[in-house]
Amino acid sequence: MFSYYLNLALRSLKRNVVLTMLMIAAIGVGIGASMTTLTIFRAMAADPIPNKSRQLFAVQIDNWGPSKSGVQTPDDKLQQQVSYTDAMGLMNAHAALRQTVMYSTGFALSPPNPNLRPFQVPARATYMDFFPMFEVPFRFGTPWTREDDEGRAPVAVISRELNDKVFGGANSVGKTLNLDKHDYRVVGVLDRWQPVPKFYDLNNNQYGEIEQAFIPFTRAIENQMTTWGNNNCSRDAVAPGWEGHLHSECVWFQFWAELPTAADAERYRYVLNNYAAEQQRLGRFHWAAHTRLRDVREWLADQHVVTDEARILVLVSFSFLLVCLLNAMGLMLAKIMGRAGDIGVRRALGANRRAIFGQCLIEAGVIGFAGGLVGLALTAAGLLGLRALLSEQTTRLTHLGFWEVGITVGTAVIATTLAGLYPTWRAAHIQPAWQLKAQ
């Protein structure tokens, strides 16, 4: 029965090509626009580390105090980063399964080949826990050791990209890299790794590439490497120079903790609060302890990783899809009512209402499917257009995978069939006698 109805639907669509094309185009354009924005939105709102997003926590501590005395700093105005004093205080507390303080920095790399000019290498100073915590894949070698962290060892883990560039993709473990005129021993080379968004440090470029080199935090501090990320200060440094800046209330470090269970997280909240209360007792904070522990999802929501623009665009394109569907609905109604005579004859020859209903609904489904295919092509074109229009960083958001294709065509078929319900219902209620008489 289905194939017969399908056949009928195709015939009927061929009978009025202009109307059919209009319907398919309307649905295609609507689906194309909404799926383009939805693809971007889904990528923005994606969980960058689904296995562990409920176990990794970003730490925030109010070390600046409220702007008005007596009022607590609102949660959304809390510093995104922590100060060196607080980061070290928490590192020494050892209250989490794994924990790391880190910051974004960089080097000038002088390539072994003297004909090449030196170039900049963005780097991350962190502890070895970083790699198992964030499930970072290794191609060669391993992370550095805890002894390296304590001993401020000049070791580095480099990205696959930098390894390709400098060592031609070969296993470079054990080789030496000249970074800022210091020699670092390569202990590991990463495999491809690109969390989207780059949740562990959302400063500067949320969809940016990962750093090309990773070195022990302790080494970076010893070498007085300045931050390449955001550095925010509220009070002036008490002492001049690097030491003064390090021990000021300036915030430029990210702090993450891995807490596998809810009980661990609860316990850590307690530790965190105790730490802040202790700082108050010591006279460093003149306000009640105010700390926050947010897991990856909460962190991304709090940091507004999905921009208002993306939300507005999704809203806009779905209202556009709605208009397109209303449009197709009107055209379908016109088409079906134009065929009232046919339907009357079929009814008179014994087709019941359900049969007519089924037939017309399949016709709507066929239009939806065709519209979905057009929409798919337009989505691909739209994503290409967005790449040209928006910055480089959004490129990695514009990926059309199996799921996106399925969702696109599925939405088109379902939405069009739904829009076809009313015209179909009208068709099924055509009075055969009326139509036959009119002929």
Place this chain on the structure above:
Amino acid sequence: MELRPILSAMRRNKFGALLIATQMAVTLAFLANALTLVEQRIAWSDRPTGMAEADAFVVHTETVDHPDDLAARQERDIAGLRALPGVVDAYTTDMYPLEGGGWTETVNLTPDQKTPTAFASHYMGDEHALHTLGLKLIAGRNFSADEIANRTDNDVPRTSGYIVTKSLAAKLFPNGDALGKPIFVETNNPAPIIGIVDRLQGPFTIATGLFSTFAENSVLSPYRLIGESSVYMVRAQPGQRDAVMKSAEAKLFALDENRILKFRSMQEVRADAYRGEHGLIVLLSAICIALLIVTAFGIIGLTSYWVAQRRQQIGIRRALGATRQAIVRYFQTENFMIAAAGAAVGIAFAIALNLWMVRSFEMVRMDSSRALVGALVILVLGQFAVIWPALRAASIPPALATRGG
């Protein structure tokens, strides 16, 4: 024109008329809000920085050798740049407008103040800064050469005075007597405001949040920032920017080969800074146009269907003496009535949508005239879309009335 027959015909095609009206209402609501959003973004991204952008470029330079004579090298670089043919002026800065991020300070009127009087972007520069940037000094004086001190990120030498923007001056001293008044920037050592410039935008470009609240508040202090990496701002003679960028690169590499250089014209900087805004504007406009086209085709499709359905009646009307114009006018009036109903609902919908968006997103209130513009657009669109089917209807021969039925 008699409206009653149109109304009674419409009553028999309730659903079709309702569909068109709904489509028009949604189109209008969308159009009005998109217009507001686009206007808001254009206004934000078109704000002037106050500097002469067209001929300016920045150079990021980083030394590789960790030399001890950073200040001397920088002096050599700047002298070399100033001596290049086609260069108007150059200086060392800590940041530049539209950079996206940079150095902010709190500005206070008393030492150890708990709540800051103002936030400001903190630019540094020597006596050539104003000339290089092309800023307009509206009160006081420029820095003199002997006032300029070398400094690093963390060391703050004593200073003899600051230049502030008009906007920051007004924020600090609302009575308009800012010139000569002492302010506290970075330290507990006050220094007077020695000059006021008309405008110098901060480096932040984000339209929301804390930074957007003091976009025009900047303070310029008489320092040369010395470090492993520096930023040079250079202004070329009109039209010579690209050539000067090339000769500047050659010059800087000749002075020190072992360095990393990055050149950006202010034009590129502006394009990068507002790429997101620009993308949103293009995208919204494209969707707006597509929406109007789809709505127009919807009207054409449904009206054609009505025409086909009423061939008989139209033939009879023609036979009874109705002119072609009368038939065209019938469909135009019908469309106008539907569009007017759609517009009335659409205006209400547009306002409701805007109120909701203001609450949920960082969006500005819509000017009610935008809803009226939207209404006008859909009324005109409807009239244009209906012309083709109406002409088809008018071409139905009166003889049709005698056939069939």
